[in-house]
Amino acid sequence: NNNSPQFPNSKASMLGMVGGGQLGRMFVHEAQALGFKVTVLEPEAGSPAAHAADVHIQATYDDAAGLQQLADSCASFTTEFENVPAASLAKLAETGFVAPSAACVSIAQDRIEEKAFFTRCAPQTGILPAPHAILRTATDLENVSADLFPGILKTARMGYDGKGQVRVKSLDELRTAFANLKGVVCVLEKMLPLAYEISVLVARGADGQAVVYPIAENVHRDGILFTTTVPSPHVSADAALKTQNAALKLIADINYVGVLCIEFFVLQDGSVVVNEMAPRPHNSGHYTIDACVTSQFAQQVRAMARLPLGDVRQHSPCVMLNILGDVWFENDSNIERQPEWHKVLALPSAHLHLYGKAEARRARKMGHITFIAPTLEQAQDEMQQACAILG
Ligand code: ADP
Numbered sequence: 323n324n325n326s327p328q329f330p331n332s333k334a335s336m337l338g339m340v341g342g343g344q345l346g347r348m349f350v351h352e353a354q355a356l357g358f359k360v361t362v363l364e365p366e367a368g369s370p371a372a373h374a375a376d377v378h379i380q381a382t383y384d385d386a387a388g389l390q391q392l393a394d395s396c397a398s399f400t401t402e403f404e405n406v407p408a409a410s411l412a413k414l415a416e417t418g419f420v421a422p423s424a425a426c427v428s429i430a431q432d433r434i435e436e437k438a439f440f441t442r443c444a445p446q447t448g449i450l451p452a453p454h455a456i457l458r459t460a461t462d463l464e465n466v467s468a469d470l471f472p473g474i475l476k477t478a479r480m481g482y483d484g485k486g487q488v489r490v491k492s493l494d495e496l497r498t499a500f501a502n503l504k505g506v507v508c509v510l511e512k513m514l515p516l517a518y519e520i521s522v523l524v525a526r527g528a529d530g531q532a533v534v535y536p537i538a539e540n541v542h543r544d545g546i547l548f549t550t551t552v553p554s555p556h557v558s559a560d561a562a563l564k565t566q567n568a569a570l571k572l573i574a575d576i577n578y579v580g581v582l583c584i585e586f587f588v589l590q591d592g593s594v595v596v597n598e599m600a601p602r603p604h605n606s607g608h609y610t611i612d613a614c615v616t617s618q619f620a621q622q623v624r625a626m627a628r629l630p631l632g633d634v635r636q637h638s639p640c641v642m643l644n645i646l647g648d649v650w651f652e653n654d655s656n657i658e659r660q661p662e663w664h665k666v667l668a669l670p671s672a673h674l675h676l677y678g679k680a681e682a683r684r685a686r687k688m689g690h691i692t693f694i695a696p697t698l699e700q701a702q703d704e705m706q707q708a709c710a711i712l713g
Pocket residue numbers: 452474476481482483484485511512513514515516519542545585597598
């Protein structure tokens with residue numbers, strides 16, 4: 323029976339994870355802490371999750387033999403990134419419980435479907451996506467409303483950390499940028515006057531019970547998440563309630579099982595716009611490992627195993643700082659150095675997480691630090707000190 327719980331520390335305690343990145347690694351840690359075992363399907367050798375997993379199947383995400391081996395060894399399956407082929411998840415669903423489902427993941431794989439979903443639910447949520455146009459062919463460009471400039475051209479699929487995005491001020495710039503993408507389907511979004519950005523992390527169990535975490539406030543640099551602060555210093559009680567309720571409505575609408583993170587923009591006039599969603603734990607939810615009763619990864623484990631979700635209560639104010647590969651390099655040089663972790667770890671509120679990636683590269687997520695302190699001010703202050711140490 324697909325709805326009966328999968329028990330840890332039993333013969334059937336193997337969980338299947340598609341993807342081997344840091345999200346998979348943190349999932350493995352939480353799964354093992356709960357007494358589960360994990361098999362990771364990941365083509366790369368020595369990936370962050372494969373290092374931690376009980377079993378690593380080294381195969382591509384659509385490899386029939388690899389998927390069969392995964393299917394044979396696990397009773398439930400999840401993924402750590404949205405670009406897993408939907409057909410792979412559908413295959414795993416033939417023999418086991420897949421959370422989130424292929425149908426839910428496929429919405430989040432495509433900005434066009436995602437925006438259509440948000441728009442369809444807007445009568446219930448009261449929140450719309452940014453004004454946008456869908457660009458499939460060069461002729462579509464000529465029909466773009468002048469009101470969408472200045473705008474951001476985004477590839478409909480496979481974008482992350484600001485990749486696949488070009489800012490365009492005019493139709494001319496749009497033509498050039500679109501041509502450079504060589505026929506990839508895109509979305510042109512109006513550039514909005516953001517006051518700040520927030521995300522809402524929700525989880526929903528197989529029994530339909532859902533939980534919502536506090537609002538996380540996110541600062542991005544060069545399109546990549548830089549810090550997450552919880553509680554959000556800026557969000558009003560109204561906007562918090564509105565976005566949390568919207569997240570709960572969205573997750574229920576598609577009968578989603580698992581962890582989902584929804585990004586929102588709060589504009590300078592106070593209005594709220596929904597940006598995108600991730601069908602998995604999210605970088606802005608890493609703080610839950612150190613600052614909440616139940617982390618987003620533990621919820622992912624519980625949801626796929628059809629166990630009750632845990633308490634989302636936050637017990638300490640916190641700031642999460644992402645560690646990019648840049649801190650391994652001095653200023654603009656290519657000379658690699660060791661970041662001064664001993665100084666970071668001397669900060670009393672710093673919880674350091676490194677993902678075990680063999681090679682540091684600029685703009686590559688290598689780890690994060692969560693600062694959890696008695697007051698948000700102290701956490702923020704120590705985050706600033708860590709930034710100064712890491713240079
Ligand atoms: P990704 O998939 O790379 O996270 P996003 O759509 O979330 O792509 O965009 C990355 C960042 O770019 C956002 O967090 C925000 O800071 C900025 N951004 C994206 N779209 C807009 C927009 N329409 N107006 C203003 N800023 C935007």
